[in-house]
Amino acid sequence: MKKKFYVTTAIDYVNALPHLGTAYEKIGADVLARFKRMMGYDVFFLMGVDEHSQNVARQAEKHNLPPKEYCDDMAAKFENVWHSLDIQYDRFIRTTDSDHIIAVQELFQRIYDNGDIYKGAYTGWYCVSCEHFIPEKELVDGKCPVHKKEPQWLEEQNYFFRLSKYQQVLIDHIEKNPRFIEPEIRRNEILNVLKGGLEDISVSRSTETWGIPVPFDNSSVVYVWFDALINYITGAGFASDNQRFSLQWPADVHVIGKDITRFHAVIWPAMLLAAGVAIPKQVFGHGFVYLGGEKMSKTAGTALDPVSLAEIYGPDPLRYFLMREIPFDRDGDFLMEKYETRYNADLANDWGNLVQRVLSMVKKYRDGLVPAGMLDSSHDIVAEWKLLHDDLIKSIESLYDEMKFSVVLTKIWQMIQLSNRLVEVQAPWSLYKKDNASRELDNTLYALLEMIRVANILLYPVLPTICKKIQHQLNIDTDFAIEEAAQLGILKAGHSLGEIEPVFPKTKDK
Numbered sequence: 001m002k003k004k005f006y007v008t009t010a011i012d013y014v015n016a017l018p019h020l021g022t023a024y025e026k027i028g029a030d031v032l033a034r035f036k037r038m039m040g041y042d043v044f045f046l047m048g049v050d051e052h053s054q055n056v057a058r059q060a061e062k063h064n065l066p067p068k069e070y071c072d073d074m075a076a077k078f079e080n081v082w083h084s085l086d087i088q089y090d091r092f093i094r095t096t097d098s099d100h101i102i103a104v105q106e107l108f109q110r111i112y113d114n115g116d117i118y119k120g121a122y123t124g125w126y127c128v129s130c131e132h133f134i135p136e137k138e139l140v141d142g143k144c145p146v147h148k149k150e151p152q153w154l155e156e157q158n159y160f161f162r163l164s165k166y167q168q169v170l171i172d173h174i175e176k177n178p179r180f181i182e183p184e185i186r187r188n189e190i191l192n193v194l195k196g197g198l199e200d201i202s203v204s205r206s207t208e209t210w211g212i213p214v215p216f217d218n219s220s221v222v223y224v225w226f227d228a229l230i231n232y233i234t235g236a237g238f239a240s241d242n243q244r245f246s247l248q249w250p251a252d253v254h255v256i257g258k259d260i261t262r263f264h265a266v267i268w269p270a271m272l273l274a275a276g277v278a279i280p281k282q283v284f285g286h287g288f289v290y291l292g293g294e295k296m297s298k299t300a301g302t303a304l305d306p307v308s309l310a311e312i313y314g315p316d317p318l319r320y321f322l323m324r325e326i327p328f329d330r331d332g333d334f335l336m337e338k339y340e341t342r343y344n345a346d347l348a349n350d351w352g353n354l355v356q357r358v359l360s361m362v363k364k365y366r367d368g369l370v371p372a373g374m375l376d377s378s379h380d381i382v383a384e385w386k387l388l389h390d391d392l393i394k395s396i397e398s399l400y401d402e403m404k405f406s407v408v409l410t411k412i413w414q415m416i417q418l419s420n421r422l423v424e425v426q427a428p429w430s431l432y433k434k435d436n437a438s439r440e441l442d443n444t445l446y447a448l449l450e451m452i453r454v455a456n457i458l459l460y461p462v463l464p465t466i467c468k469k470i471q472h473q474l475n476i477d478t479d480f481a482i483e484e485a486a487q488l489g490i491l492k493a494g495h496s497l498g499e500i501e502p503v504f505p506k507t508k509d510k
């Protein structure tokens, strides 16, 4: 049986369309999911939207729509954004989906039955934008430190979750399984939070109606965060498909932004433990994409729209830029100038030109047929390329497991640069004219074709559309398995190449 791999991303509030930072997360998860499929895993990739938010209800009101209708419209728009970035998820979950409502009520009931949800009164400062209470000591000049808005003084009869009970269990778990939270900086933050002690949290709202009713008390709805986190088990079949759930859960990784690590690495595992459900294997809190050093913000007008960026060169170059330029565990900067440079230097020049030149030479000098040659290691450049190849094949899965997409791309580019050097050093156009150089020309072209075939497989998670085009030009039928990139010498002599077309037009069609 195939090994399973279950990856999720944060589900986003539907009250504003995703900006580039949101897209960065989804692209990272998509790259990982594609890679795991190429490794032969049975991958399930879950994405979705978080609809039971008061901000969503308010936006709906502004648009004069019932919340569900507003969400239907926004959810469709979100999916369009993800499709335009070539993100290939297996399910797009909405927290208004019927199986999710069942899952939330089931988990809430189980925790209640186990004694870790109880009724109590809560008073405190509540930020409507954060959608949670803010401890008095965290207010700045009486305002929410994130939204710079005055919170409301709220008093509610609520259900509480006994989070405090899980402090030591979670500390022990993280210390025994350090990879539970990545990267390390996030792990240390969470350990500090845990060591500072946990307070019970309110997990219902009696003053609101837009939400999932508490199963045994219809006068309250489940708190939006409590509801949202449960989407990860809904997606695996919890409470609706037990057989699938037993195969798919726990998640292999929750890919989320660093700002919500606390919810995912403290509250979420505690909820699961309280219900007797296994906890996820890993929570990965990625960094932020800044715009010229500033945090992107819709309200400040500094949020970049990923769809219009993808329209400039297509989705693949945008995916490449984000994965190459901004290491997933850190913050990074988006600059149009850098984007153009990466496009021209890396994609159009290093990679696109290599493919076009080599394929054209095979057409011209060998009638478009793969010559009977070999990857001759007695040639220094070929030998060096093989070393890089073997090293990358050996380390690629652990690099992906650590979300080191940028490192993988850098290594692939070292290989591509060696291929370009081989073209320059061997100068096939001279070999073609030289006497007795036919064998050397065959070996050179063969080595270059193999190098292109291998790089094209390795680049597939990041450049899916481009790689499919190049695959057609090589006229090979591949399902982009890493296994095929590991093996060398797969191209057969006499194999006929397809039509050659440039895949990275130099001129921008804006």
Ligand SMILES: [Zn+2]
Residues within 6 Å of the ligand: 127, 128, 129, 130, 131, 144, 145, 146, 147, 148
């Ligand atoms: Zn706030």
